[in-house]
Amino acid sequence: MYLSRPARWCLRIWCALVLVVLYAPIVYVARLSVNTAKNFAWPPSGFTLTWWQRAYHEPGPRLALLHSAQTGLWAAGIALVLGTLAAFALTRHSFFGRTPISLAVVLPIALPGIVTAIALLSAFQRLGIDLSLETLVVAHATFCVVIVYNNVAARLRRLAPSLEEASADLGGDPFQTFRFVTFPMMRSALLAGGLLAFALSFDEIIVTTFTAAPSYKTLPLWFADNFSRPNAIPVVNVVATFVVLASTIPVYLAQRISDGAATFSAETRG
Amino acid sequence: MQTDLESGTAPPARAMSAISVRSVTKRFGAVTAVNDVSLDVMAGEFFALLGPSGSGKTTMLRMIAGFELPTSGTILLDGADVTKRPPFERDVNTVFQDYALFPHMTVAKNIEYGLRVKKVAKAERARRVTEALATVRLAEYGDRRPHQLSGGQRQRVALARALVNRPRVLLLDEPLGALDLKLREEMQVELKTIQREVGITFLFVTHDQSEALSMSDRIAVFNGGRIEQVATPGELYEQPATEFVAGFVGTSNLLRGDDAANLLGERATFAIRPERMRLLRPDDVAAPDEIAVDAVIGGVQYLGHATRVRLTTASGAALAVDLPNDGRGHAARSGAPGTSVRIAFGRDHALRLADPNAAHPTVSSPSGREP
Numbered sequence: 001m002y003l004s005r006p007a008r009w010c011l012r013i014w015c016a017l018v019l020v021v022l023y024a025p026i027v028y029v030a031r032l033s034v035n036t037a038k039n040f041a042w043p044p045s046g047f048t049l050t051w052w053q054r055a056y057h058e059p060g061p062r063l064a065l066l067h068s069a070q071t072g073l074w075a076a077g078i079a080l081v082l083g084t085l086a087a088f089a090l091t092r093h094s095f096f097g098r099t100p101i102s103l104a105v106v107l108p109i110a111l112p113g114i115v116t117a118i119a120l121l122s123a124f125q126r127l128g129i130d131l132s133l134e135t136l137v138v139a140h141a142t143f144c145v146v147i148v149y150n151n152v153a154a155r156l157r158r159l160a161p162s163l164e165e166a167s168a169d170l171g172g173d174p175f176q177t178f179r180f181v182t183f184p185m186m187r188s189a190l191l192a193g194g195l196l197a198f199a200l201s202f203d204e205i206i207v208t209t210f211t212a213a214p215s216y217k218t219l220p221l222w223f224a225d226n227f228s229r230p231n232a233i234p235v236v237n238v239v240a241t242f243v244v245l246a247s248t249i250p251v252y253l254a255q256r257i258s259d260g261a262a263t264f265s266a267e268t269r270g
Numbered sequence: 271m272q273t274d275l276e277s278g279t280a281p282p283a284r285a286m287s288a289i290s291v292r293s294v295t296k297r298f299g300a301v302t303a304v305n306d307v308s309l310d311v312m313a314g315e316f317f318a319l320l321g322p323s324g325s326g327k328t329t330m331l332r333m334i335a336g337f338e339l340p341t342s343g344t345i346l347l348d349g350a351d352v353t354k355r356p357p358f359e360r361d362v363n364t365v366f367q368d369y370a371l372f373p374h375m376t377v378a379k380n381i382e383y384g385l386r387v388k389k390v391a392k393a394e395r396a397r398r399v400t401e402a403l404a405t406v407r408l409a410e411y412g413d414r415r416p417h418q419l420s421g422g423q424r425q426r427v428a429l430a431r432a433l434v435n436r437p438r439v440l441l442l443d444e445p446l447g448a449l450d451l452k453l454r455e456e457m458q459v460e461l462k463t464i465q466r467e468v469g470i471t472f473l474f475v476t477h478d479q480s481e482a483l484s485m486s487d488r489i490a491v492f493n494g495g496r497i498e499q500v501a502t503p504g505e506l507y508e509q510p511a512t513e514f515v516a517g518f519v520g521t522s523n524l525l526r527g528d529d530a531a532n533l534l535g536e537r538a539t540f541a542i543r544p545e546r547m548r549l550l551r552p553d554d555v556a557a558p559d560e561i562a563v564d565a566v567i568g569g570v571q572y573l574g575h576a577t578r579v580r581l582t583t584a585s586g587a588a589l590a591v592d593l594p595n596d597g598r599g600h601a602a603r604s605g606a607p608g609t610s611v612r613i614a615f616g617r618d619h620a621l622r623l624a625d626p627n628a629a630h631p632t633v634s635s636p637s638g639r640e641p
Contacts, residue, residue, distance in 0.1 A: 162370035165337055168357040169364045170384035170435065180387070184374045 026244055033237035038230065051234035061239045064222035071133070071208075071218055072201040075140035076148075079197045080190060082141070083148025090149075091156045109146040113206035116142060121210045131213045139211040140204060144197035151193030155186050195254045199247070219243065287346070288313040288439050288471040289334060294343030296329050303329040305495035306343075311439075311473060311488075313348075316465050318474045318482040321492030322518070330492070331441050331475045335364045348438055358387075362439040363432035367447055369424045371416040377427050378403070378412035384435040402434040405464065422453045429464070439471045446481065458485055479519045483507065491515050507543075512624050516541035521590060523547070525620065529587045533561050539623045544578060544592040546619040549611055556614040565589060567609045581613065589613070 003011070028042070036046035055061055090102045108116060120139050121131075129135060163185070167177040205220035212218065217225070223239070226232040289311040296304040304326040311317045319327035332338045334345055336357035345353045352360050363384070371380050381402050385395045403409050406426035416424055425445060432440055445461075446454045462485050465472045476482050482489050483503040491498045491506065491514070499511040510516035513524065522541040531537045556562035565581035568588075576592040583589065591613055605611060 160368060160370065162366045162368055163372060165335075165357070166364070166366060166370035166372070167383070167387075168337075169335060169362075170387065170431070171358050172383070172387040173358050176387045180383070181372060 029237050030241040030244070033234065033241045035234075038234055051238045055235045055238040055242075058235060060217070060222060060226075061219075061235065064217050064219045065239075065243075067216055068202050068219040071136055071140060072198040074133075074137040075144045075201040076194045076197040078137065078141040079144035079148045080194050083145045083193065083197075084152050084186075084190065086145070086149050087152035087156055091153050105149055106146055108142045113204070117207040117210035120207070124211070131211060133213070133216065136208060136212045136216065136218075139207045140201040143204075143207075144201055147197045147200060148190070148193035151189045151196070152186060155189035159185055192254050195250050199250065202247075286312055288315070288348060289473065290346040290349070291330070291334070292344045292346070294330070294333060294340045294345060296326075296333060296338060297341045302495050304333070304340075307495075307497055309490055309497065309500070311471060313438075313471055314469055316462065316472045316474065316485060316487045318476055318486035318489045319492055320476055320479060320482040320489050320519070322477055325492035326495040327475050327477075327492040328443060331364075331443055331473065334439075334473065335362055335441050336360050361437055362441055363435050363437040364441040364443065365425075365428045365432050365445045367444045369416075369428040371424060371427055371431070373416055375415075376412065377408065377414050377416065377419070380416065380427060381412075381431045381434050383431065388435075398434050402430040405433065405467070406430040421449055422457065425449065425457060426460075429461075433464070433468060433470070436468075437470065439473060440465075442472060442474045444475055444477070446476075446478075454481075461485065483519070491518065493518070509621060510541055510623065513539055513541070516621070516623060523589045524623075525587060529583070529585055532585070533563060534617070534620055536622070538625070540620040541623055542615050542620050544590040545576065545594070547589070547591040547613050547615040549579065549591060549593065549605075550614050554612075556612075557616075559617055560614040561617055561620070562612055562614040564610065564612055567605050567607050567611060569607055581611070 031044055033051055034047050034049060035044040036048045036050075037044070086105050090098060090105070116139070120135070120142075124131065124135050159182070163181055164177055167181045168174075172180065203220055204218075205224065208218050208221060212221070219239070223236060226236050287310040289309070291307055291309040294304055294307050295302065307326070307330060309330075319330060321327045329338060333340050334347075336352070336355060336359075340353060343353075344351055347361060372383065375383070378399050381399045382395050385398060390398075399412070400409070403412055406429055408423060408426055408430070411419065411423065411427075416427065419427065425448075428445070442461075446457050449457060458481060461472075474482075474486065483506070486503055488500060488502055489506055490500045493514045499506060499515045501509070501511075506515065506519050510519060510522065516522035516524070521544055523544060524539060524541055525533060526539040527537065530540050534540055550556065550562065563583055565583045568580045568582055571578040571580070573592070574595070576594050579591045579593060581589045581591065
């Protein structure tokens with residue numbers, strides 16, 4: 001596409017502005033995590049690792065991180081199994097009620113979190129189930145399933161049906177066809193879906209507030225509790241910075257995998 | 271009963287059939303894709319299913335491969351009923367139209383796949399893969415991925431992947447459709463050579479009549495889910511049984527009704543190939559065994575090896591006459607549009623076609639041969 005010189009410069013500046021707006025607050029928090037002052041004051045007054053040490057020795061953030069990871073892994077695991085099964089059923093077979101069911105599978109992601117949260121809470125209370133890790137995982141799985149389902153269903157739709165036919169034609173029984181052809185072709189979609197589901201669960205706060213046991217603090221809950229306490233602010237900054245740094249790893253991996261997925265589909269079509 | 275139209279060269283013994291299709295019908299909802307088709311393919315034959323898209327030829331192939339279940343009828347491979355067997359329990363292999371190479375495997379792994387799932391020993395597998403790669407002249411390409419190959423190379427990998435299993439029958443679904451013309455002609459020769467080398471029965475689906483004519487031992491022409499004629503390429507061209515075959519395989523002039531009655535003395539439909547007609551020069555007279563007719567030139571088309579002159583007779587029949595561009599200048603003398611000319615053709619070259627309104631089983635073969 002041809003763009004005039006001024007137009008190109010305008011777009012460059014606009015692009016830079018957007019990136020600044022997106023990343024400046026994160027850089028700000030990161031810088032404050034090593035600031036000598038305890039408040040959000042700017043410009044920063046000096047450099048110290050005191051807050052990082054304090055955060056490392058405090059049990060609260062570490063436990064919260066552990067809880068979030070635990071919840072995320074369970075929710076993503078359940079979502080992987082259910083989402084994949086649903087994707088196979090809904091893309092490979094036609095049966096009575098397929099359209100309403102596929103809508104029902106996808107809907108939870110569109111529902112406001114507060115509605116899901118209150119509905120689940122009242123259901124748990126009605127059934128006499130105490131809030132626990134299990135109730136939290138079930139709650140998170142409702143929307144994590146959608147992520148996995150969408151990823152896997154999209155891959156299945158792109159997968160040329162002739163590949164599985166070719167496997168059968170060459171003598172592969174249904175199990176061999178799944179193991180050697182279907183699963184390897186879906187692996188990247190499963191990984192990407194699982195990572196996204198984990199990420200979604202990891203920073204979920206509304207549903208978590210209503211469905212976690214009161215003593216079970218996930219990271220977002222811990223943030224919410226400590227954000228308003230002046231004494232805890234430096235530690236909040238440290239934990240936030242740590243989470244940002246740690247989350248680049250799965251994001252980087254997911255991007256590489258989905259790049260792989262893109263070439264994959266190109267090969268399938270070629 | 272379509273097999274009644276088979277040529278005299280077809281061995282009659284059913285026991286020898288590599289593939290035997292008996293009254294197979296396939297319906298998809300309200301659509302009948304294949305309508306009561308019977309067909310016998312002999313062991314070692316290069317057999318083509320020829321027809322326009324939607325004529326049922328691919329559905330027929332997919333039923334033989336096991337991807338589709340016939341609504342009724344039976345399919346036998348080497349005399350054994352396989353109608354309800356899944357694809358992985360049939361001794362046939364398919365070369366797919368889109369090749370269907372596994373993108374996550376190397377070329378060698380693709381070719382090895384059939385042997386691997388059948389648990390052939392590793393050393394044997396390696397030996398046969400090397401052999402198959404050599405057969406399709408891709409010995410150096412074993413470590414490549416499918417997307418690193420050209421269309422023609424992928425085609426050959428697909429062929430090697432199927433042939434390495436030494437199937438009884440190889441099914442090819444428009445395997446050359448995705449290649450450009452030059453490559454296609456090369457692959458036609460190559461496919462035919464490989465088929466002769468391995469001696470496996472090839473069942474080949476194509477909509478390209480020249481491809482079918484140039485490669486096949488016999489051809490079944492499909493139209494509307496039925497077989498119109500089964501014959502050798504020569505017979506198909508020289509003696510088309512039906513109007514559809516006469517028009518689909520090559521070009522034909524059709525004379526019918528009053529025209530046929532006046533010129534040929536019979537109220538039926540006749541086909542005459544354009545190259546079997548000639549333009550009479552003013553001082554020329556038709557030979558005693560020829561039929562002559564007056565016509566006006568409507569247009570002239572240059573085809574390369576011939577020049578096609580389009581004419582209209584006094585009674586309104588449209589005709590085409592091909593004049594060979596053999597350097598003797600016939601074509602140059604054909605005349606401009608609007609010129610009145612006289613054309614002639616041998617009585618023997620007018621082929622009487624089956625009446626399309628007659629019920630199928632009573633269609634008589636043009637050679638007059640009855641079972």
